Amino acid sequence: MHELSITRNIVATVVEHARGRKVDGVTLKVGDLAGIELQALRFCFDICAEGTCLEGAELHIEQIPGRGRCLECDERVPLEQPIAICPCDKRARMIIEAGEELLIHSMEVH
Amino acid sequence: MCRTCGCSDGNMVTVGDADGDHTHILPDGTVIEHQGHSHDHGHSHDHGHSHDHGHSHDEGHSHDHGHSHEGGPSKVEILEAKVMEKNDRLAERNRGWFAGREVFALNIMSSPGSGKTTLLERTLRELDETSSVVEGDQETARDAERLRATGVPVVQVNTGTGCHLEADMVWMGLQTLRPELGSVVFIENVGNLVCPALFDLGEHKRVVLFSITEGEDKPLKYPHMFKAADLVLITKMDLLPHLDFDMEEARQAVATIAPDAQIMEVSTKSGAGMKGWYDWIRDAKRAAT
């Protein structure tokens, strides 16, 4: 479960930025194609936050849907998986425009 | 619990060589060394780094969560920090380290039992290149022992509860391994088709094994692993007559996720296709170093 190690990174980064202030909330941006299990992330967050200035902080997750653009027909296609070939009958190349994000967007401090 | 020194672990990482000298890394980054001569790890966990906030997405929308604990209104600070940034930075350090020594590094990944260790055993005996191995394993040193039997230097990195190698673990392993100038380093990742995919180790190329006993649709089910592959080795080809494996379907599945990846069919057991694999290593090495 890589979510544990990822959550540790999230907590460490926020702790660093908080510089001792109490953190009430953290907002992440997670793309649907980022390979992250949100359930697992939430589960790990409370564990990793324990004993830090993030303890008890709320975790907000902004999900970003996957979107590809076909290089042949220029069509924008919603994606559930990070496929690199357009589902259109040309089997053309597609680039992933959105959905691979994995960012700590913001924190709430006081 | 560490089997060698009896110290208790949480979920720490252990790096060890054949003499039983080993090092633990605790989750908070503390390094503990045990026995004999100590290695010079000289690494730092880079606190106090700064992120590049220069870019912004989503035209400055603000969240108004309105609730506050323990008095005083809370305020929102925008970070836009990449979660993988720390690992990516450490991977970059590995890349520089490899480049400085003209070492060519391969990250070998697959689900458990697809044949990584068996492939390396044969490769280490037959490939005409100076080689060494970073062996990532959750618990045991079995694979490292199998590979040491080929006479090649192997460093074992036990990841404890971690199901993948991370860049700093590889860094630690390299400090013990000290690969020769101009050599090849094979990194056998933990057998897992999900977790290792997200962690850049600073390797030159990613090789994903996919054995024909696993089913044609593996790449579609585990796209993250396949998407970053430079080479997909379809393994255990000697078993083909005994299975209903549709090779065309398997190749299509790889191409859908990783259209730029090269695909090769090998059998470590019979040796079929191994020459192509060795040629690929040599060509990729020449191009990279």
Ligand SMILES: Nc1nc2c(ncn2[C@@H]2O[C@H](COP(=O)(O)OP(=O)(O)OP(=O)(O)O)[C@@H](O)[C@H]2O)c(=O)[nH]1
């Ligand atoms: N028939 C056949 N069996 C193979 C071949 N390569 C590996 N195997 C068998 O597959 C099993 C697993 O091989 P390993 O090399 O240990 O697999 P691995 O990927 O290193 O496994 P983990 O390290 O546990 O993830 C062993 O029983 C091997 O003998 C092959 O080319 N043909």
Ligand SMILES: [Mg+2]
């Ligand atoms: Mg193995």
Ligand SMILES: [Zn+2]
């Ligand atoms: Zn199209």
